[in-house]
Amino acid sequence: MTKVTKLHVSSAVMTHPVRLVQAQHLAARLRLDGLAVDPDPQGPPSALRTALVAWSTAAPGASHHLVVQDDVDAPAELLEIVTRTAARFPDEALVFYTNWHARNGAAARLAALAGASWVRAVPDEFTPSLGVCLPSRTAAAFRAYADGSVERHDDELLSVFFRGRGRMSLLAVPNVVEHIGTSSINGHAAQGIRRAACPTSAADAEPLLTRGRVLEEPGWxxxxxxxxxxxxxxxxxxxxxxxxxxxxxxxxxxxxxxxxxxxxxxxxxxxxxxxxxxxxxxxxxxxxxxxxxxxxxxxxxxxxxxxxxxxxxxxxxxxxxxxxxxxxxxxxxxxxxxxxxxxxxxxxxxxxxxxxxxxxxxxxxxxxxxxxx
Structure with a gap:
């Protein structure tokens, strides 16, 4: 692996050809590095297939890599916020969206009420993967772990991977990534409207995420x-x-x-x-x-x-x-x-x-x- 000399976050938007234009606009607006397109769009739906392409696009020498999905909204300052939080937590997997009706979303809501800006994800649920930043070494390890897997849900396999390493991701309580629309290429449309548990402006999220407290164990x-x-x-x-x-x-x-x-x-x-x-x-x-x-x-x-x-x-x-x-x-x-x-x-x-x-x-x-x- 190329030696990392300083903190630098490379980035990609994972997408499917049916959302290519949407992904292009998102990448341009957020000043992200490029797109990771489903390599087999006619094949069975698989978010993992595209995610592995996205995680492989980490730039040489990058310390961290950010992957966002194409059906999200986020502030123009997203990359700056991610970079500053990666500097604060250089060895952590950082998640910037939590689903409002999932257990991890409930953990984020509980942490918000307690006054925490980060909370450790629960180990028995998928990792919300609409906006995730991994250290480059962790991204490479996940690619190696997931290579050849029959799982099609990247969010499920990320949790299995983190559990095996004994450390779940850190969830950003103020969500700066928001899900848009109700369609799902990977079969989640039946879940209906899926929004962030705690949508927050960039102006508030940046100081909260860079200085706020961490709730490591929310309990029940x-x-x-x-x-x-x-x-x-x-x-x-x-x-x-x-x-x-x-x-x-x-x-x-x-x-x-x-x-x-x-x-x-x-x-x-x-x-x-x-x-x-x-x-x-x-x-x-x-x-x-x-x-x-x-x-x-x-x-x-x-x-x-x-x-x-x-x-x-x-x-x-x-x-x-x-x-x-x-x-x-x-x-x-x-x-x-x-x-x-x-x-x-x-x-x-x-x-x-x-x-x-x-x-x-x-x-x-x-x-x-x-x-x-």
């Missing part, structure tokens, strides 16, 4: 999928199914140390006006699931914040507040079933966000989890 993580609340438990990746199963919140409560009576009491006292506003469009059952989810989110975020310690002296509090509001604004639409997400217009999103904040504040007041849970 509440998340929603298809209108129902779940909890990702600590050590779940050691389950016989590799941790890919889903634990409903009521079943998971004993492992969190939170008494079910406390949750049910809070559920009995949810704010009627806001609950009615959510239920009017999405039903009472969804409103109650969203309430419990955000109640647990508030409880666990308060615990995580305590473990983080004090913020740096130059931490921008107003930016942290905007990051938290952004994360909470996505929790309602992300929790809906895919077919219902288009119904979440601006008014519905505001109502769900106000409802979510009420639940988060109530969660912060829940009795402390049992010691040792």
């Amino acid at each position: 993580i509440p998340y929603m999928r298809y209108g129902e609340g779940y909890v990702r438990l600590v050590g779940q990746e050691q389950d016989t199914d590799g941790g890919r199963g889903h634990h409903r919140w009521r079943d998971a409560l004993p492992a969190t140390g939170i008494e079910e009576e406390a949750v049910l009491d809070a559920l009995a006292h949810l704010p009627d006006d806001l609950a009615a506003g959510v239920a009017r469009t999405f039903g009472r059952e969804f409103a109650e699931e969203l309430w419990v989810h955000c109640l647990l989110l508030g409880c666990q975020a308060a615990r995580a914040a305590h473990g983080l310690g004090p913020a740096p002296d130059d931490s921008p509090p107003e930016m942290l507040d905007r990051m938290r509001r952004s994360a909470v604004a996505t929790v309602g639409p992300a929790g809906l079933p895919p077919e219902r997400r288009p119904e979440a217009g601006p008014d519905e999103v505001r109502t769900m966000a106000a409802f979510a904040w009420a639940a988060i504040r109530a969660g912060e007041r829940l009795p402390a989890p049992r010691p040792g849970a």
Whole structure:
């Protein structure tokens, strides 16, 4: 391998011929180095096939390589932000987008509420691969690892690769990469609208990512999928199914140390006006699931914040507040079933966000989890 003499981030947009023009515009606007086109566009859909081309385009002498997918939006400052964060974390795999309804998206949302700008990815889920920067040595190792694999999802294989190395990626909590559209060449269209968990402007993201705190271990993580609340438990990746199963919140409560009576009491006292506003469009059952989810989110975020310690002296509090509001604004639409997400217009999103904040504040007041849970 060519010797790396200084920090330099090379870059590529991975694309398919049907999106070639879109990818060309993206690369030009973001001043990225070039395109990595699917080498077998008529073959079976495979994101990994194109990803391997993209990761092979690292420039000679580059210390890091950034790969973004063609169906994203990002600020013109993306490359500068990536370069500065790579300088801060030179040996880490850095991820700049998290899916709003996935476990890693939920981890980012929890970290945002706790006041962290980075969070370690969970080991039992795919690595969000819409915008990823790897050290060049890591990129080369991943290419060697993935060569000949029958897996077609690069995001799944990235997680397997990181797990094998004993260190998952770092997720940027303020997302500067956003997914656009609902189509999917790789078969994910059924997931509907897929947005970032915490969309953030470049002006806020840059100081947060270069100076903000890191949440290494978020603990158990509440998340929603298809209108129902779940909890990702600590050590779940050691389950016989590799941790890919889903634990409903009521079943998971004993492992969190939170008494079910406390949750049910809070559920009995949810704010009627806001609950009615959510239920009017999405039903009472969804409103109650969203309430419990955000109640647990508030409880666990308060615990995580305590473990983080004090913020740096130059931490921008107003930016942290905007990051938290952004994360909470996505929790309602992300929790809906895919077919219902288009119904979440601006008014519905505001109502769900106000409802979510009420639940988060109530969660912060829940009795402390049992010691040792």
